[in-house]
Structures are given as structure tokens and as C-alpha cells.
Amino acid sequence: MTKTFVPAVNVISYAMMGLLPQFQRDEKTIAEVVSLLMKEAYDIDYTLPNVPNAYLAKS
Secondary structure: OOOOOOOOOOHHHHHHHHHOHHHOOOHHHHHHHHHHHHHHHHOOOOOOOOOOOHHHOOO
């Protein structure tokens, strides 16, 4: 079993770690959560520009 170290400093960076393949989370759901957190914390309308992460797809 491989362990992943997540050096999260806040809730938003921790949520973004869900985009790493080893966390096996749905990219669209993570993007929505990050957008909601950015709006709530900083009143910024933020959309992750590269979701889904096509470059991570297995060929």
C-alpha cells in the first residue's frame, strides 16, 4: 500500500488534493467543491479551467 503525504495548509488546498489520481475522486465533484469554497471564503467566482484533466486519462 502506497501512502500519499498531503501538506494541506487550508481547506481549499486539501479539497484540491482530491484531483490527484490516487484519491480516486470524481474530478467534476472536486471542481464544484473548490468553486463553492472559493466563493464562500473569498467571494470569488472561480472555475477550474481544466476539468476533467484529460492529460491524466489512460490511453
